[in-house]
Amino acid sequence: MVNIKFKINGQKKALNIHDDMTALAVIRSLLKLTGTKEGCGIGECGACTINVDGKAVNSCLMLGAQLDGTTVVTVEGLAAKDGLAPVQKAFIENHGVQCGFCTPGILMSVNALLQEIPDPGHEEISKTLAGNLCRCTGYSQIFTSVKEAARLAGQGDQHG
Amino acid sequence: MIKSQYKSIGKNIQRRDVSGKIKGDSQFCADIELKDSISLKVLRSGRHHAVIENIDVAEAMKIPGVLKVFTARDIPGENLMGIINRDQPLLAHGKVRSKADPVALVAALTDDIALKALKAVDVTYTDLVPLLDIEDALAENAPKIHEKGNTLFTRRIIKGDAKTAFEDCHSIVEKQYKTLAIEHNYIEPDAGAGFVDEDGTLVIYASTQNPHYDHQEVVNMLGVEESRVRIIQAVTGGGFGSKLDLNVQGFIGLALYHLKRPVRYIYTREESYLATAKRHPFIIDMKTGTDKNGKLIAIKMRACCNTGAYGSYGIAVATRAAVHGTGPYQIEHVDLECSCVYTNLTFCGAMRGFGTPQAAFAHESQIDIHAQKLGIDPLEIRIINGLKKGSINGTGQKLTDSVGFHDCLKSVKPYYEKASKDWVKQKTSPFIKRGIGLGGMWYGIGNTGVQNPSTARIEIDLKGRVTLFTGCADIGQGSTTILSQIAAEVLGILPEQVRMVVGDTKLTANAGATSASRQTYISGNAVKDAAEKLASVLLTAGVNKLKVSKSMLEFKDHCIRVSGNPNKSVDFAWLAQRIHAKGGSLSWQGYFDPETIPFDPETGQGTPYSTYAFACQLAFVEADVLTGEVNVKKIVAAHDVGKAVHPENVIGQICGGIAMGVGFALMEEFEFGKTESMKDYHIPTCADMPEVIPIIVESDEPTGPFGAKGVGEPALIPTAPAILNALNNALGKRIYNLPANLERVLKASIESGHFSPK
Numbered sequence: 001m002v003n004i005k006f007k008i009n010g011q012k013k014a015l016n017i018h019d020d021m022t023a024l025a026v027i028r029s030l031l032k033l034t035g036t037k038e039g040c041g042i043g044e045c046g047a048c049t050i051n052v053d054g055k056a057v058n059s060c061l062m063l064g065a066q067l068d069g070t071t072v073v074t075v076e077g078l079a080a081k082d083g084l085a086p087v088q089k090a091f092i093e094n095h096g097v098q099c100g101f102c103t104p105g106i107l108m109s110v111n112a113l114l115q116e117i118p119d120p121g122h123e124e125i126s127k128t129l130a131g132n133l134c135r136c137t138g139y140s141q142i143f144t145s146v147k148e149a150a151r152l153a154g155q156g157d158q159h160g
Numbered sequence: 161m162i163k164s165q166y167k168s169i170g171k172n173i174q175r176r177d178v179s180g181k182i183k184g185d186s187q188f189c190a191d192i193e194l195k196d197s198i199s200l201k202v203l204r205s206g207r208h209h210a211v212i213e214n215i216d217v218a219e220a221m222k223i224p225g226v227l228k229v230f231t232a233r234d235i236p237g238e239n240l241m242g243i244i245n246r247d248q249p250l251l252a253h254g255k256v257r258s259k260a261d262p263v264a265l266v267a268a269l270t271d272d273i274a275l276k277a278l279k280a281v282d283v284t285y286t287d288l289v290p291l292l293d294i295e296d297a298l299a300e301n302a303p304k305i306h307e308k309g310n311t312l313f314t315r316r317i318i319k320g321d322a323k324t325a326f327e328d329c330h331s332i333v334e335k336q337y338k339t340l341a342i343e344h345n346y347i348e349p350d351a352g353a354g355f356v357d358e359d360g361t362l363v364i365y366a367s368t369q370n371p372h373y374d375h376q377e378v379v380n381m382l383g384v385e386e387s388r389v390r391i392i393q394a395v396t397g398g399g400f401g402s403k404l405d406l407n408v409q410g411f412i413g414l415a416l417y418h419l420k421r422p423v424r425y426i427y428t429r430e431e432s433y434l435a436t437a438k439r440h441p442f443i444i445d446m447k448t449g450t451d452k453n454g455k456l457i458a459i460k461m462r463a464c465c466n467t468g469a470y471g472s473y474g475i476a477v478a479t480r481a482a483v484h485g486t487g488p489y490q491i492e493h494v495d496l497e498c499s500c501v502y503t504n505l506t507f508c509g510a511m512r513g514f515g516t517p518q519a520a521f522a523h524e525s526q527i528d529i530h531a532q533k534l535g536i537d538p539l540e541i542r543i544i545n546g547l548k549k550g551s552i553n554g555t556g557q558k559l560t561d562s563v564g565f566h567d568c569l570k571s572v573k574p575y576y577e578k579a580s581k582d583w584v585k586q587k588t589s590p591f592i593k594r595g596i597g598l599g600g601m602w603y604g605i606g607n608t609g610v611q612n613p614s615t616a617r618i619e620i621d622l623k624g625r626v627t628l629f630t631g632c633a634d635i636g637q638g639s640t641t642i643l644s645q646i647a648a649e650v651l652g653i654l655p656e657q658v659r660m661v662v663g664d665t666k667l668t669a670n671a672g673a674t675s676a677s678r679q680t681y682i683s684g685n686a687v688k689d690a691a692e693k694l695a696s697v698l699l700t701a702g703v704n705k706l707k708v709s710k711s712m713l714e715f716k717d718h719c720i721r722v723s724g725n726p727n728k729s730v731d732f733a734w735l736a737q738r739i740h741a742k743g744g745s746l747s748w749q750g751y752f753d754p755e756t757i758p759f760d761p762e763t764g765q766g767t768p769y770s771t772y773a774f775a776c777q778l779a780f781v782e783a784d785v786l787t788g789e790v791n792v793k794k795i796v797a798a799h800d801v802g803k804a805v806h807p808e809n810v811i812g813q814i815c816g817g818i819a820m821g822v823g824f825a826l827m828e829e830f831e832f833g834k835t836e837s838m839k840d841y842h843i844p845t846c847a848d849m850p851e852v853i854p855i856i857v858e859s860d861e862p863t864g865p866f867g868a869k870g871v872g873e874p875a876l877i878p879t880a881p882a883i884l885n886a887l888n889n890a891l892g893k894r895i896y897n898l899p900a901n902l903e904r905v906l907k908a909s910i911e912s913g914h915f916s917p918k
């Protein structure tokens with residue numbers, strides 16, 4: 001067992017976890033934040049993407065112990081209470097969601113991207129999202145959504 | 161542009177379920193937390209074909225935390241499943257027919273304990289000869305996988321006299337095409353959860369495309385009253401056909417029945433790969449003949465698909481492949497046959513298109529080969545042969561309305577002509593070959609030649625609020641939104657004012673499966689019927705109040721008013737109260753069953769579908785002759801959907817279908833026994849995707865709700881044919897086996913002389 005302390009969606013957490021527990025299991029099973037999904041468990045699909053210290057990470061490949069000392073954001077923490085973050089608004093308005101299972105992971109990848117590159121081009125978006133599989137949309141409306149998200153975020157539309 | 165007469169239809173309204181999905185609040189099965197829920201795991205046979213001599217669960221039962229190990233003996237009702245033919249046990253009985261066959265079900269306090277218990281179950285088998293491909297299964301002395309033999313089904317479609325007609329044909333092309341098994345690979349692995357409620361009802365949350373079918377199966381399996389089981393469709397992360405079969409519903413039902421405590425079963429991706437349905441691999445021999453002008457005169461097809469250990473939707477797949485074998489072309493002499501054969505592989509079932517994508521690969525290759533032989537342009541030959549109003553298809557059905565194939569060809573034409581002149585000819589690196597190709601498609605909406613009704617119920621309460629109840633599973637494609645638009649259009653309210661109760665067998669009526677691109681057309685019509693019945697009683701009450709005839713009234717903003725006169729109006733609440741006070745009903749049921757005529761069993765003549773969708777896609781590809789790498793640059797996709805109820809949803813289907821089509825064409829290959837996890841199976845990422853130019857063609861279907869047909873499956877069907885034809889155009893060499901992976905493309909480029917290794 002190991003003790004970890006970290007911040008998730010603005011809240012401080014101190015947990016005692018099994019050594020071999022993944023960050024994904026910590027988030028879903030212990031913290032009951034089920035917005036983050038498990039699609040493969042082996043780093044192939046991106047459904048489990050979270051932001052750790054601003055970077056997009058596959059939480060199924062990360063050990064829970066590695067969360068110690070980090071700041072984590074999951075889909076539940078994207079927006080201020082009751083509002084919507086620009087990226088969420090953009091995905092709704094541009095029909096970037098079908099079944100929605102890939103959506104939280106994609107939102108978190110995009111969130112990290114926009115923090116790093118506020119106005120990404122097609123190639124940059126493509127490179128970022130290549131690790132997030134979506135079987136429903138064919139990605140086209142997702143690209144439109146990301147571009148719109150960048151525009152909205154650029155306008156300073158923070159929390160709807 | 162003419163202003164649409166509709167208020168809700170044709171509008172890109174916000175998806176009903178999007179808010180929860182975007183915030184991470186939506187509960188998929190794996191997210192449902194039931195207090196103290198126990199864990200289930202299935203022991204799978206791990207052998208292809210064997211007799212079960214004995215199952216010893218004693219050691220497993222001794223493990224602390226194991227609650228029960230179930231075998232076939234514990235199933236109180238009928239241990240058989242299957243929507244078309246019932247041949248698949250929930251837990252193996254007597255023998256196993258594939259490595260994935262469930263032999264025992266363990267219920268334990270945790271996943272880890274359950275996994276340990278699986279290892280402790282001792283099964284004694286006597287192996288039988290495994291039959292892994294069609295040839296083995298059809299060999300003379302092959303053991304029987306099922307009692308009735310290894311050929312499950314054969315569909316024949318015979319019109320005219322193909323044999324004689326070929327004698328007079330000017331151009332004859334005869335080729336063999338092969339396609340492999342494909343994994344649906346929805347991103348949500350199969351999962352379910354359940355509990356027993358205070359009335360003793362077994363409540364099961366399912367990730368499903370057909371909750372009412374699941375309900376019948378679980379009831380049947382447990383031998384209980386219908387009301388004892390309730391299936392609730394949880395938010396479902398895609399299905400594409402695989403979630404038409406039960407995944408974990410039966411296991412959860414069995415555990416609930418015996419143990420009466422909350423359970424949960426989440427497949428790992430690996431179990432989902434191993435145990436759920438795949439797309440049928442096909443071998444298609446196709447012979448077609450034309451006159452000297454390129455007009456198709458005769459077709460002969462002998463196709464066979466491998467359904468693995470169980471039928472699932474195999475009969476539907478074989479039937480569709482046969483019916484759609486002609487492609488969207490009028491051919492006078494037709495001799496089509498498709499069989500479905502059992503083997504000892506994991507079963508194959510429905511997957512987006514049911515055998516039509518496989519058949520389309522063949523017919524679209526054939527027509528291009530004819531064009532090439534005859535020196536006719538590929539677009540021109542499709543125009544010469546394309547189905548139109550008044551055409552008679554292979555089943556002898558005259559197509560009377562909404563035949564938009566030529567409109568699709570016309571929409572693609574400017575892109576095609578421009579690309580042939582410029583894009584293909586532009587200079588690239590000497591090792592990059594460019595090509596363009598067309599893929600045509602037709603697709604019958606709904607189940608083939610059988611009744612496939614949908615029901616819906618609509619209610620108004622005394623406050624005037626409208627609720628629509630539908631069993632139609634929204635698996636991400638957006639049917640809940642579409643159905644709300646249809647109801648709203650009839651009642652003159654906003655779609656978001658229609659409260660939706662969806663996919664809960666206790667509350668909703670059977671809408672049939674979310675498959676066969678049928679929900680917009682069939683359930684849409686059922687919803688429209690229900691809404692019109694309600695509208696009619698509201699109008700009658702409105703007439704009494706406003707003292708004008710029905711024809712002078714209109715629906716507007718939750719009211720009925722004298723047309724154009726806001727001052728003479730009466731609201732829904734008043735009307736509902738009035739109807740109720742007079743003893744009238746506030747709840748109305750709608751029903752629709754498309755008109756079909758069953759096949760003649762010998763000739764396959766009949767009316768398999770009441771309407772068809774059409775499409776044509778144009779692919780732009782670049783092939784690297786040094787590496788075999790194919791880059792699909794662009795796809796222009798024209799789709800006749802009847803009427804687009806929600807155009808952005810239609811575009812979503814088109815783009816999603818194209819992605820799946822790119823995978824089918826170039827990279828996807830499920831190898832039984834080898835493909836174990838997502839590491840071994842690659843679906844297109846955003847980096848593999850071409851630019852897509854979707855074109856919606858609206859050729860109103862008079863029997864459709866507001867003219868709508870369907871698009872879910874049609875979106876995928878023409879993509880692989882278009883890409884393969886484009887590859888042929890680029891390389892000067894045709895590939896007959898899917899996928900056109902690196903090796904095949906490289907081989908083709910070597911054979912075509914584009915590249916010769918020194």
Ligand code: FES
Pocket residue numbers: 037038039040041042043044045046047048049058059060061
């Ligand atoms: S669940 Fe982590 S990448 Fe698939």
Ligand code: FES
Pocket residue numbers: 097098099100101102103133134135136137347397398636
């Ligand atoms: S929306 Fe279904 S997987 Fe992306």
